Amino acid sequence: MGETKVSIVKTTQNPGYAEIYEAVKKALDMIGGIGDIIRTGDLVLINPSWVAPPVEREAGCITIPEVPRAIADLVKDLGARPVIAESSAVGVNTEKVIEASGYRDLREMGYEVINLKKTPYVNMPTENGKIFDTVECWELVQQADVIISVPKLKTHDQTEMTCAIKNLKGLLTDKWKRLEHQEGLFESVIDLLTALKPKLAVVDAIVCQEGIGPVFGRPVEMDLILAGKDLVAVDSTCAQLIGYDPSETLLTVNAAARGLGVINPEEIEIIGEPLDSVKRRFLRAIEDDPVQVEDFHLIHGEVTCTGCRNTVMSALIDMRNADQLEFLSGVWVLTGGALLPDGVSRENVVTVGKCMPKESRTERHVKGCPPNNAYVVKAIIGDRAAVKRMYADDTLDKTES
Numbered sequence: 397m398g399e400t401k402v403s404i405v406k407t408t409q410n411p412g413y414a415e416i417y418e419a420v421k422k423a424l425d426m427i428g429g430i431g432d433i434i435r436t437g438d439l440v441l442i443n444p445s446w447v448a449p450p451v452e453r454e455a456g457c458i459t460i461p462e463v464p465r466a467i468a469d470l471v472k473d474l475g476a477r478p479v480i481a482e483s484s485a486v487g488v489n490t491e492k493v494i495e496a497s498g499y500r501d502l503r504e505m506g507y508e509v510i511n512l513k514k515t516p517y518v519n520m521p522t523e524n525g526k527i528f529d530t531v532e533c534w535e536l537v538q539q540a541d542v543i544i545s546v547p548k549l550k551t552h553d554q555t556e557m558t559c560a561i562k563n564l565k566g567l568l569t570d571k572w573k574r575l576e577h578q579e580g581l582f583e584s585v586i587d588l589l590t591a592l593k594p595k596l597a598v599v600d601a602i603v604c605q606e607g608i609g610p611v612f613g614r615p616v617e618m619d620l621i622l623a624g625k626d627l628v629a630v631d632s633t634c635a636q637l638i639g640y641d642p643s644e645t646l647l648t649v650n651a652a653a654r655g656l657g658v659i660n661p662e663e664i665e666i667i668g669e670p671l672d673s674v675k676r677r678f679l680r681a682i683e684d685d686p687v688q689v690e691d692f693h694l695i696h697g698e699v700t701c702t703g704c705r706n707t708v709m710s711a712l713i714d715m716r717n718a719d720q721l722e723f724l725s726g727v728w729v730l731t732g733g734a735l736l737p738d739g740v741s742r743e744n745v746v747t748v749g750k751c752m753p754k755e756s757r758t759e760r761h762v763k764g765c766p767p768n769n770a771y772v773v774k775a776i777i778g779d780r781a782a783v784k785r786m787y788a789d790d791t792l793d794k795t796e797s
């Protein structure tokens with residue numbers, strides 16, 4: 397057993413603030429408290445997930461306000477200044493998420509709750525970045541002495557799971573969130589991790605999501621709080637908690653490969669609830685109600701990873717929800733270097749992702765790694781109808797690819 401600790405604390409069903417405060421405190425005490433990472437006078441940025449509506453607790457989409465509130469109260473006890481701050485997904489109005497959820501109430505109670513999209517931005521250097529030498533973050537992120545990731549644990553339609561590491565993407569500007577998709581999410585999120593150097597993660601695993609997360613997944617009640625100072629170890633543990641081998645969650649793998657934390661379960665000491673007593677296999681995004689349409693052809697190449705597999709599947713589900721499956725007829729979608737079958741006209745082919753060799757890309761190619769779901773839908777539909785964005789306010793035209 398190694399030095400790296402991750403704590404797991406069970407709550408009752410639908411816990412209130414007092415119980416969540418006690419669970420968070422217990423989870424932090426189990427990993428040695430936070431006195432070693434927070435000093436009097438520090439500015440402590442507490443980063444929940446406000447990815448998009450739905451904001452209701454039972455939907456399991458955003459971090460519920462009680463968890464960052466508990467952390468803020470504990471930070472205040474140390475004489476530091478807690479700020480709860482985040483920017484929602486591209487095209488999503490963060491203020492609406494704050495207004496519709498309990499975060500507005502926190503503001504009224506005197507907590508600092510900041511919509512980062514309304515604040516200035518700066519460039520921050522990465523450390524040995526693989527994709528980016530700098531990342532465009534909000535100024536407050538640069539000013540913070542300590543960053544705490546407070547994710548909601550969910551399956552994810554592009555990265556299998558979203559937890560402590562992926563959650564940090566909310567500290568990027570919208571422009572940079574898009575760039576990360578274009579240039580390669582699985583390494584650029586790790587570049588971001590090297591720039592931010594978060595010191596703690598506290599996971600809201602009270603109501604989680606399985607299937608097509610991270611917004612419209614199926615809620616799963618787990619009633620757990622997890623905490624750890626090594627975000628890779630936290631994500632490795634959460635991956636196991638929901639039925640993955642950590643080697644299946646690429647962000648965790650890539651972070652560990654760069655020496656940013658411990659992924660090996662044998663080197664992580666789990667304190668509190670035994671993992672085996674609380675784990676539950678979550679439905680993976682790829683297993684969730686696949687779309688089948690006659691005369692539509694999807695071919696994944698040898699190198700296609702879960703990023704493009706899940707992205708295309710998610711795009712098809714968006715089309716089904718928007719009642720647009722008719723546009724799939726006669727279309728071929730190729731990913732990961734798949735070869736165009738003989739006799740198929742290029743004009744009927746949508747190629748997807750950075751892995752498609754340049755010579756194989758058609759005029760309907762969708763760039764990105766993995767690309768934004770909405771652009772896959774746009775490439776399929778063309779000008780025949782408008783792309784309906786499931787949770788964003790901005791039109792697709794305003795959301796640059």
Ligand code: SF4
Pocket residue numbers: 699700701702703704705731732748749750751752764765766767
């Ligand atoms: S472009 Fe390639 S590496 Fe990137 S998500 Fe798609 S298949 Fe994976």
